Amino acid sequence: MPVLGLGTWENDDAEQCAESVRTALEAGYRHVDTAQIYGNEDAVGDGIAAADVDREDVFLATKVWIDELSHDDVIESTEESLDRLGTDYLDLLYVHWPAREYEAEETLGALEELKEDGKIDRIGVSNFEPEHLETAQDAIDAPIFANQVEMHPLLQQRELREYCADTDIELVAYSPLARGDVFDVDVISEIADAHDASAAQVSLAWLREKGVTAIPKATGEDHIRDNWESLGASLSDEEVERIDDIDRTERQVHPDFAPDAW
Numbered sequence: 001m002p003v004l005g006l007g008t009w010e011n012d013d014a015e016q017c018a019e020s021v022r023t024a025l026e027a028g029y030r031h032v033d034t035a036q037i038y039g040n041e042d043a044v045g046d047g048i049a050a051a052d053v054d055r056e057d058v059f060l061a062t063k064v065w066i067d068e069l070s071h072d073d074v075i076e077s078t079e080e081s082l083d084r085l086g087t088d089y090l091d092l093l094y095v096h097w098p099a100r101e102y103e104a105e106e107t108l109g110a111l112e113e114l115k116e117d118g119k120i121d122r123i124g125v126s127n128f129e130p131e132h133l134e135t136a137q138d139a140i141d142a143p144i145f146a147n148q149v150e151m152h153p154l155l156q157q158r159e160l161r162e163y164c165a166d167t168d169i170e171l172v173a174y175s176p177l178a179r180g181d182v183f184d185v186d187v188i189s190e191i192a193d194a195h196d197a198s199a200a201q202v203s204l205a206w207l208r209e210k211g212v213t214a215i216p217k218a219t220g221e222d223h224i225r226d227n228w229e230s231l232g233a234s235l236s237d238e239e240v241e242r243i244d245d246i247d248r249t250e251r252q253v254h255p256d257f258a259p260d261a262w
Contacts, residue, residue, distance in 0.1 A: 001092070001146065002059055003208055004231060004248060006224070007217035014043040021047025021096030025058065027228050033148075033172075033215045034085075035063035035096055036077060041084035042124045049086055060085065061092035061182045063126055063148075064111075066257065069101035076120060081129035094124035094148055099257040106137040112140045124172075125149065129261045130163040137167070142236045147228055148172040151212060153182055153243050154250040161210060173207050176214040179252045187246060191239050197229075204230035 006024040016217070017040045021032055025048065034044045041062060048058055054131040062085065068077040082181060093114065095107055114120045121240050122145035125136055147164060151157045151173035164171050182188050182203045192202045204227060207214045218224040235243075254262060 001170060001213055002029070003174075003213050004060075004083060004174075004204065004228065005029065005033050005059070005213065005215040007215040008032070008034045008040055008044055009038055009217050011219055012040050012045075012185065013036065014040070014046075016219055017043035018047040020224065022050045023221050024218070024224050024228075025051035027051045027221075027225055029224075029228065030057055031059040031213070031215070033061045033093075033174075035061070035065070036068065036081055037065045037096065037162035041081055045084060045086035049136065055087060059091045060087065061094065061124070061194050062090060063096040063124075064107075066097050066100035066102065069103070069107045071103070071106045071110045073106065074107060076190045078114055082119065082237065086243055089118060090120045092122045092124050092146060093120040094126045094146070095128075095136075096135075097127045097255075098125070098255060098259060100127055103136045105176065108140045111130040112142050115142055122146070126174075127258065129259050130160065131261070132259065133163065133167065135170065143217050144169055146170040146172050146213075148174055148215075150175045151252060152169075152176050152178040153185065153188060153206055153246050154248045155252075156244070156246075156249075161212070165211070170213060171211070172213045172215060174214050174215055175252050176207055178250065181250065182251075191235070191242065194239075195233060197233050198226055201230035201233045202228055202235070202243075205233040205235050206240060209235055209240050213232070 070169040124146040160174045
């Protein structure tokens with residue numbers, strides 16, 4: 001899984017979304033993330049088709065929404081996602097939340113069937129806490145490949161990072177810039193100035209230092225390229241420690257169906 005991807009949450013203008021995906025892929029991105037609930041899978045598929053990049057070179061992920069988590073609904077809705085995306089398979093399919101219709105054995109059993117049928121390469125979950133991850137992995141034989149969660153310097157997910165490291169589950173960070181709040185953090189701005197970089201690049205570099213894949217949303221070419229250039233940013237141990245020491249826990253996403261542990 002490429003360590004930096006393009007997030008597409010709230011990129012719901014079809015023309016703009018398709019152009020964002022095309023621009024990102026031609027700039028060097030090889031990881032694109034979407035979800036059924038975003039309402040943009042058609043546009044994401046159009047962007048991939050328009051880019052001068054082979055589908056086989058793109059790591060494509062989407063997520064099954066909480067109303068589609070019964071066994072049959074997982075299968076049917078995933079087939080619909082494949083049609084909208086214009087592809088025969090997904091590199092990664094996530095359960096979007098452990099909520100509403102979610103039952104570990106039924107929901108994940110359906111994903112396991114999709115994997116056995118070649119419709120998906122990897123099984124993922126999103127917004128799972130350690131107890132959900134343990135139950136999920138016990139429910140199926142196939143490995144849980146990734147857990148996508150909100151993570152950024154203002155929500156560092158230390159306990160979850162430790163659990164995933166111990167269980168070989170990849171962490172993927174959504175809202176990795178805390179919806180812009182990282183731009184107002186003095187420590188991050190100071191490190192960015194020292195590197196002649198942006199605060200976004202520093203935040204993304206910090207996530208990479210933690211072994212976490214980031215999927216920042218970007219629509220315009222300037223932001224897409226700025227985020228991509230974070231791959232060239234290298235932080236010292238002291239700079240990583242300064243960001244580690246930011247004493248804030250600020251969650252940007254907290255729907256009413258979120259896990260009780262939140």
